[in-house]
Amino acid sequence: MAADRLSQVFAALADPTRRDIVARLTLGDASVAELAQPYDVSTQAVSKHVKVLQDAGLVSRGRDAQRRPCHLEAEVLDLMTAWIERYRRAADERFRRLDALLAQDQNSERPEPGAAS
Amino acid sequence: MAADRLSQVFAALADPTRRDIVARLTLGDASVAELAQPYDVSTQAVSKHVKVLQDAGLVSRGRDAQRRPCHLEAEVLDLMTAWIERYRRAADERFRRLDALLAQDQNSERPEPGAAS
DNA sequence: TTCTTTCACAACCAATTGGTTGCATACGAC
DNA sequence: GTCGTATGCAACCAATTGGTTGTGAAAGAA
DSSP: OOOOHHHHHHHHHTSHHHHHHHHHHTTOOBOHHHHHTTSSSOHHHHHHHHHHHHHTTSEEEOOBTTBOOEEEOTHHHHHHHHHHHHHHHHHHHHHHHHHHHHHHHTTTTOOOOOOOO | OOOOHHHHHHHHHTSHHHHHHHHHHTTOOBOHHHHHTTSSSOHHHHHHHHHHHHHTTSEEEOOBTTBOOEEEOTHHHHHHHHHHHHHHHHHHHHHHHHHHHHHHHHHSOOOOTTOOO
């Protein structure tokens, strides 16, 4: 349970059902029972999924009479985007340097067209 | 093993060690032994982690004598970014609509905010 | 050839996960 | 108060995961 936030978010979204739930919540808040409707699993199972999303900070719960509607906290997604983009960019830059090196290597034979998209 | 690619990528990056390995690979290709160096786990354990990354399509292997260097396939990260951004944007738009509705609400009456389903 | 290095595969074990069911609780209706 | 709905919590089970060790294959070096 003591995993870092980023791992929790990644793990939470590794399950197709939970990604589905997140997608569903972009359309509007929903109770556990409403979320469980499309699936043929028990509401308890969905409740567990929601708890995972909640622990990851992706979902917050409200209170409306007996219902406790789930609300998507989309900002947490930025955590992942930040991580991904960081290393995506690092990899890209490395590839660019590598390409440049190769181009320099073959300078006499094949001048490199600027293929750095 | 029959999970969809997106789930595999999310699950692969849910482990801090594997995220570390990916980060390490942005600096350059590396063998399993080199990757295992900083950790106090067996090379076999690292080999398993690499296999997970490989199954997710994040890493490809080469051949250099006995060494089988790991190479980062960064394009797969775009899969995740696409998913995240899609729902991030959907959530943002919904919030904007909600805000607009609330602003309208203050100007006139109260036309039931939660009934957008 | 034999030795060493690098690594994958198989078997095994402990911990976690995703599901179940049953019971308890919170709230509104009666 | 009692009843019904929505939900959480605990216990349990099967499957998966992350680690281990042992064996063995592939590719050079001696």
